[in-house]
Amino acid sequence: xxxxxxxxxxxxxxxxxxxxxxxxxxxxxxxxxxxxxxxxxxxxxxxxxxxxxxxxxxxxxxxxxxxxxxxxxxxxxxxxxxxxxxxxxxxxxxxxxxxxxxxxxxxxxxxxxxxxxxxxxxxxxxxxxxxxxxxxxxxxxxxxxxxxxxxxxxxxxxxxxxxxxxxxxxxxxxxxxxxxxxxxxxxxxxxxxxxxxxxxxxxxxxxxxxxxxxxxxxxxxxxxxxxxxxxxxxxxxxxxxxxxxxxxxxxxxxxxxxxxxxxxxxxxxxxxxxxxxxxxxxxxxxxxxxxxxxxxxxxxxxxxxxxxxxxxxxxxxxxxxxxxxxxxxxxxxxxxxxxxxxxxxxxxxxxxxxxxxxxxxxxxxxxxxxxxxxxxxxxxxxxxxxxxxxxxxxxxxxxxxxxxxxxxxxxxxxxxxxxxxxxxxxxxxxxxxxxxxxxxxxxxxx
Amino acid sequence: xxxxxxxxxxxxxxxxxxxxxxxxxxxxxxxxxxxxxxxxxxxxxxxxxxxxxxxxxxxxxxxxxxxxxxxxxxxxxxxxxxxxxxxxxxxxxxxxxxxxxxxxxxxxxxxxxxxxxxxxxxxxxxxxxxxxxxxxxxxxxxxxxxxxxxxxxxxxxxxxxxxxxxxxxxxxxxxxxxxxxxxxxxxxxxxxxxxxxxxxxxxxxxxxxxxxxxxxxxxxxxxxxxxxxxxxxxxxxxxxxxxxxxxxxxxxxxxxxxxxxxxxxxxxxxxxxxxxxxxxxxxxxxxxxxxxxxxxxxxxxxxxxxxxxxxxxxxxxxxxxxxxxxxxxxxxxxxxxxxxxxxxxxxxxxxxxxxxxxxxxxxxxxxxxxxxxxxxxxxxxxxxxxxxxxxxxxxxxxxxxxxxxxxxxxxxxxxxxxxxxxxxxxxxxxxxxxxxxxxxxxxxxx
Numbered sequence: 001x002x003x004x005x006x007x008x009x010x011x012x013x014x015x016x017x018x019x020x021x022x023x024x025x026x027x028x029x030x031x032x033x034x035x036x037x038x039x040x041x042x043x044x045x046x047x048x049x050x051x052x053x054x055x056x057x058x059x060x061x062x063x064x065x066x067x068x069x070x071x072x073x074x075x076x077x078x079x080x081x082x083x084x085x086x087x088x089x090x091x092x093x094x095x096x097x098x099x100x101x102x103x104x105x106x107x108x109x110x111x112x113x114x115x116x117x118x119x120x121x122x123x124x125x126x127x128x129x130x131x132x133x134x135x136x137x138x139x140x141x142x143x144x145x146x147x148x149x150x151x152x153x154x155x156x157x158x159x160x161x162x163x164x165x166x167x168x169x170x171x172x173x174x175x176x177x178x179x180x181x182x183x184x185x186x187x188x189x190x191x192x193x194x195x196x197x198x199x200x201x202x203x204x205x206x207x208x209x210x211x212x213x214x215x216x217x218x219x220x221x222x223x224x225x226x227x228x229x230x231x232x233x234x235x236x237x238x239x240x241x242x243x244x245x246x247x248x249x250x251x252x253x254x255x256x257x258x259x260x261x262x263x264x265x266x267x268x269x270x271x272x273x274x275x276x277x278x279x280x281x282x283x284x285x286x287x288x289x290x291x292x293x294x295x296x297x298x299x300x301x302x303x304x305x306x307x308x309x310x311x312x313x314x315x316x317x318x319x320x321x322x323x324x325x326x327x328x329x330x331x332x333x334x335x336x337x338x339x340x341x342x343x344x345x346x347x348x349x350x351x352x353x354x355x356x357x358x359x360x361x362x363x364x365x366x367x368x369x370x371x372x373x374x375x376x377x378x379x380x381x382x383x384x385x386x387x388x389x390x391x392x393x394x395x396x397x398x399x400x401x402x403x404x405x406x407x408x409x410x411x412x413x414x415x416x417x418x419x420x421x422x423x424x425x426x427x428x429x430x431x432x433x434x435x436x437x438x439x440x441x442x443x444x445x446x
Numbered sequence: 447x448x449x450x451x452x453x454x455x456x457x458x459x460x461x462x463x464x465x466x467x468x469x470x471x472x473x474x475x476x477x478x479x480x481x482x483x484x485x486x487x488x489x490x491x492x493x494x495x496x497x498x499x500x501x502x503x504x505x506x507x508x509x510x511x512x513x514x515x516x517x518x519x520x521x522x523x524x525x526x527x528x529x530x531x532x533x534x535x536x537x538x539x540x541x542x543x544x545x546x547x548x549x550x551x552x553x554x555x556x557x558x559x560x561x562x563x564x565x566x567x568x569x570x571x572x573x574x575x576x577x578x579x580x581x582x583x584x585x586x587x588x589x590x591x592x593x594x595x596x597x598x599x600x601x602x603x604x605x606x607x608x609x610x611x612x613x614x615x616x617x618x619x620x621x622x623x624x625x626x627x628x629x630x631x632x633x634x635x636x637x638x639x640x641x642x643x644x645x646x647x648x649x650x651x652x653x654x655x656x657x658x659x660x661x662x663x664x665x666x667x668x669x670x671x672x673x674x675x676x677x678x679x680x681x682x683x684x685x686x687x688x689x690x691x692x693x694x695x696x697x698x699x700x701x702x703x704x705x706x707x708x709x710x711x712x713x714x715x716x717x718x719x720x721x722x723x724x725x726x727x728x729x730x731x732x733x734x735x736x737x738x739x740x741x742x743x744x745x746x747x748x749x750x751x752x753x754x755x756x757x758x759x760x761x762x763x764x765x766x767x768x769x770x771x772x773x774x775x776x777x778x779x780x781x782x783x784x785x786x787x788x789x790x791x792x793x794x795x796x797x798x799x800x801x802x803x804x805x806x807x808x809x810x811x812x813x814x815x816x817x818x819x820x821x822x823x824x825x826x827x828x829x830x831x832x833x834x835x836x837x838x839x840x841x842x843x844x845x846x847x848x849x850x851x852x853x854x855x856x857x858x859x860x861x862x863x864x865x866x867x868x869x870x871x872x873x874x875x876x877x878x879x880x881x882x883x884x885x886x887x888x889x890x891x892x
Contacts, residue, residue, distance in 0.1 A: 020790050024813045034850050108835050114824060116834055121650070123846050124816065204846040225671065225847050246869035253871030366864045367470045370570065378560060378867030387875070388562055389554050389886035400569045400650040401671050401848040405863045417834070417851045418812045421824030422693035425699030429833070440835035 004290065008195040011152055012202035015125045018182035019150035022437035023122050025178055027099040033145050033177040039087055041138060041166065045084075051165035052078040052134060059158055068158070075133050076159055087135040090392070094142040097391045100409040101148045107443035111429070111436065113422040115443065120413045122148035122307040124204040128194055129218065131210040132156030137166050141184050142256055143394060147412040150183045152203065153198035154196060160188060197222035203411075207395055212322070227407065229398040231348040232262025233322045234380045236262030237301075237339040238282065239356035240273040246377065247278055247355045248285040253379040254353070256289045260324045262396060263351050263373075263383040267319055267329045269339045275302035275332060283309055284328075291326045294318040298332040340368045347371060349398045351405075352385040372398060372405035454641040457598055457631040458648035461571045467888035469568050471624055473545040479591050479623040480541035486619030487584060487612065491530075497611035498524040498580060505604055514604070521579050522605055533581040536838075540588040543556045544839045546855040547594045553889035557882065558888070559868040561889065566859045567817035570650040573642055575664065577656040577784055578602030583612050587630050589840060593858040598649065600642060602656075606634055643668035651858075653841055658768070673853065675844040677768045677794040678708025680826045681787040683811065684728065685802035686719040692823065693724055693801045694731040695710035699825040700799070702735045706770045708842060709797050709819075709829040713765055713775045715785045721748035721778060729755055729776075737772045740764040744778040766792035782807055786814045793817055795828040795844045797851075818844060818851035 006014075010351050022030075028131035030134040041048070055076055062068035078084055106118035126149050130136050136152060144151035155163050167186040174181055187196070197206070197218065206224045207423045215230040236254060238247055254265035270279050283293060287309045294314035295303065303309055319342070333339045336354075343352050354365040362376040373383045383406060385393025390408030397403045403411035429436050452460075468476075472594070490707050501522055508514035509685070524530055549725060552564035572595050576582050583599055590597035601609050613632040620627055643652070643664065652670045654661045661676040684693055684698060700711035716725050725748050729739060733755045740760035741749065748753055764775040766787070780784045782800075789798050797819035800811040808822040819829045831839025836854030843849045849857035 020786070020814060020816060023816065024810070110828070110833065110835070114828075219669065223665065225845075243869065249871055250869055253873050257872050340466070362866070364470070366862075368466060370466060370469065371862065372815065373863045373865065375865045376867060377869050378865050380734045381872035382556070382560075382865060382870075383863075387872070387884060388558065389556070399671075400860050404860055414846050414850055416812075416817065417819045417829075419819065419821045419824050419828060420808070421822060423689065423696055423823050424828075425695055425825045426827035426833070427699050428704050438833060438835065 008152075008187060008192045009199060009202075011187055012125065012196070012199045014182040015150040015152050015185050016202045018180040019122065019124045021180045022145070022150055022183050023101075023124075023148050025148065027101065029178040030101075030145050030148065031131075033097050033174060033179040034091055034142055036173040036177050037138070037141065037170050038091045038095075040169045041088060041091075042170035044165070044172075048162065048165045048169065049078060051161040052076070054161045055134070055159055057187055062158075065324075068349075070290045072132060072158065075131075076162070078134055078162060082267070083135055087138050090139050091142045094139075094146050094392050094409075097146065097171075097409060100146070100413050102215055104445050105415060107445055109439050109441040109443055110419075111424060111439050115420050116426045117418045117420075118415050119418055120415050121415050123412060124149060125202055126151045126412065127154070127203045127224065128152070129154045129193065129196075129206070129208045129210070129214065130156065131214070132158040134159040134162035134166065136209065137163055137171070137186070141170055141408065143185060143392060143412065145179055147409050149412055152185045152196065153189060154187045154193060157190065163250075164188065193218075194221065197224065200224045207325045208325060209395060225402070227399065227403060227411065228395050228398050229262060229348065229350060230262065231322045231398075233266050233320060233346065233348040234263060234351045235267045235269055235339075235343045235347050236265055236353040236355060236380065237269045237333070237336070237343070237356070238274055238278055239336065239354060239361060240270060240271045240278070241357040241361075242274070242278060242377075243356040243357060244278055244281050248282045250353070250355060250377065250379050251282050252285050252289055254381055255286060255328050256326065257379070257381050259326055261381070263380050265328065266321060266323055267331065267346070269331050269333045269342060270299055271339070272332050272334050275299060279303065279330075280306045286328060289326070291328050294327060294329045296331050299330045323347070340365065344368075344370050350396065351375065351379065351380045353380050372396075415445065447787060452474075454635075454638045455645060455648075456632060457633055458571065458642070458645045460628040461562050461596040461598050461631050462648045464626040465568065465570045467626045468596055468629050469547075469570075469590070469594050473547065475624040476545075476547075476591050477541050479620060479625040480537055480588055482619040482623050483584065483587065483591075483616050484541075486603055486615045487534060487537075488610070490615035490618075494608065494611045494615065495524060497607040498522070500607045501580070508604075508742070518578060518604065521577075523609070523778065524580055524608060533584050536585050537588045540585075540592050540838050543592065543855060546592070546859050550891050551861060552566055553885040553891055555885050555889055557870060557885050560870045561866050563864045563866075564831075565864055566861050569858060569860050570595060571648055572597045572886045573600070573637065573649045573652045573670065574598070574602045575642075575652070575654045575656070575660065576602065577660070578604040580605040580608035580612065583609055583632070583637050584616070584656065587616055588837060589858065590630060591625055593855050594597045595858055596631075596643065598631045598633060599641060600633045603636060605633065609632060639664075640667065641671065646670045651679070655841060671848070673843050673845065673849060673857065674707060674841050675794065675796060677844075678710065678796045678842075679712050679766060679768045679792065679794040680709060680797045680799075681713045681715055681785075681789045681793050682711055682799040682801060682826065683715045683779070683782070683789070684717060684720055684724055685782065685800060685804070685807060686724070687803040687807075688720070688801040688823075689803060690724055690727050696801060696823065696825050697728050698731050698735055699775050700827055701732060702772065703825070703827050705772055707827070708771070709826050711774065712767060712769055713777065713792070713825055715744055715777050715779045716786060717785070718744065718778050718780050721745060725749065725776075726752045732774060735772070737774050740773060740775045742777050742848065745776045768794070782811060786811065790816050792815075796842065797821065797826045799824065799826050807855055818842075
């Protein structure tokens, strides 16, 4: 890993060049590098914690001066229970995942002795912009090397000392491996994000990990493709045939399990025929967890006799708002088609759910809703790479191309076509006199 | 199909809304629409040819006034041998391809009664900007409907009368099918491209089909992801162990089979050890086809005794130029590593080839070259969706995400995750006391 005070352009150029070497390394060579990083971090523990203590000291001063929030300081602290060990374990977990490089996904015999093969390969250079959590840097370096991609890392400034110490350890570890040192570049100079975002000739994919403001800023200021999501505005449609106890349990989990997460519920769409039957027990269960309901007039009227609720009149904006706290918008709809139309127009296309006993309606909903996750009778909180069994999560994408939903290592891959011939030329083939037809014979992928 | 004189924003909004219906239609419903389009065009033949004649008349006047090139007029002419019949056949060919919608590519049991499925689905709304060839509109409408995507079409103004007549026939045909009329929007108002490129809230993917200037303009002026390639700068590395006759044949085909194509050869990299043995016969074979060679000093010296060559001193810029005619740059390199470095820095990452008898060097080259097509002993001209057996070609992409190389219907698809549960909530699962682990059991794909 290089610690760069060089210009962003030089860092990106070096990363590109390293990516061409990294792409040719064997799985063993990449895995060995992850073992070396793990061991190097273990050996450098004291230095890293000393650096982290300096970050924490500066942060404490900034909090005292009212320039930083206490919650950010908590995220900086590497000594927080489990954080350091989880970081180390995460590197080995990524190492032990199946190799994503070199998977053959298509094999076609164009003619005898002329075989086409589609093979997965790294994208090239990733730009990863993240906030102040210091353990993220090791996690990202592991993901990049495992997937054969070079990476340029730009972290939040409050963790600079920790980042430098961690990346020194990673750099020293990589020196003993086949992974070129330039493959992971830490950019520590300030205010370089606009410059980095202009380097689309070197950088193939940008992955912002942080607030929706950060993601939105990056999407709006680069030609580099961006993988991620700005908002998580998830809806659940409560259909009249849903089981009441199941509905209450799933909605409570979706809303209250971790309200600040992008896969938490923000809007409940209630079928009018379910207002008097299903909504009251659901509302009571939510109230018991301290949830404020922003109701439209119909749902408010349906709840007038339920004691202990915290109801506020909803505004139109509430039905497309990411609250990220214990607030839930409640809107009445007359049919599945209305629910789908509201979701397709107002959700962030992250994860949306239908609660119903009808398989037919559920399948209609899952077919018609244009979101990365479409759920039937399950909490929106399941939208997560670890929960999906991907082993690791690069992020969650609401994009409509490349990768969508929780993204694992597969999302960091593209493919190339390899054609192996014996001197064949295009003029031999095609239609017309004296031309040969193509065989186009599907071959097993092995 | 709607003929829009409405604003681009209204056209895009209507396409988005139609895309949500189109995404839920069965394969039969989409295929029936293609049959209807085919039959409608057959029935409207006379009207369409009359409209095309009006386009041709205006074009002839423009040529006479020196405002248009004769080659463009030839592209406008629907009566040109085979064009009309090929257009009709193309619609039925696309109809008969395997359905790309609803393919299950992952199934995981998260827990008993909680099954995750990844299913291919349309991207949504495509913006397709193309030049004046009038038959392209039917081809694109067929691709869009087959893949379940809505499309906004903006064609070159010289074919406006033909486009309007063809789209009237398509529109009348679609009225009798389940495909909503708004699914295909033809925008005929002028100068609307900048407005269309700003509509990233409605348009999911832009596909420019035309000159590299058009592609570059679009890539530089939109936040919508763009599928395509601006340049086709393809290289071949001639290694010392290559068979001389094979090398000459492949290089001649790559350069001269259709010099204006994006998959034609623009640069030949010759290993120094092959200068006196392989280059002379290759150069003679190229000269026999009228190819001008732009040589570096070493290759020029190696060819000084070969009669009948057309040699010009190369400039540095020649080694990264798309000539699109019978010109070939020839550069000497000392090793495979040098060849790979030159290609990775100067090719357009479209298709690059090695000519060698060494399997080991070939595999090294194909692993290290960062291009969508990497070939061993085969003409670069094979880089084409039809030749690869994809049935149809949307375009060729040099992007590093989503789709790369020749793109068939698969390149117009994304996926969604469907999760079918029985009321499971996230709080039940994970590590810690009383929590259940996830099963993460791989299920067969059907």
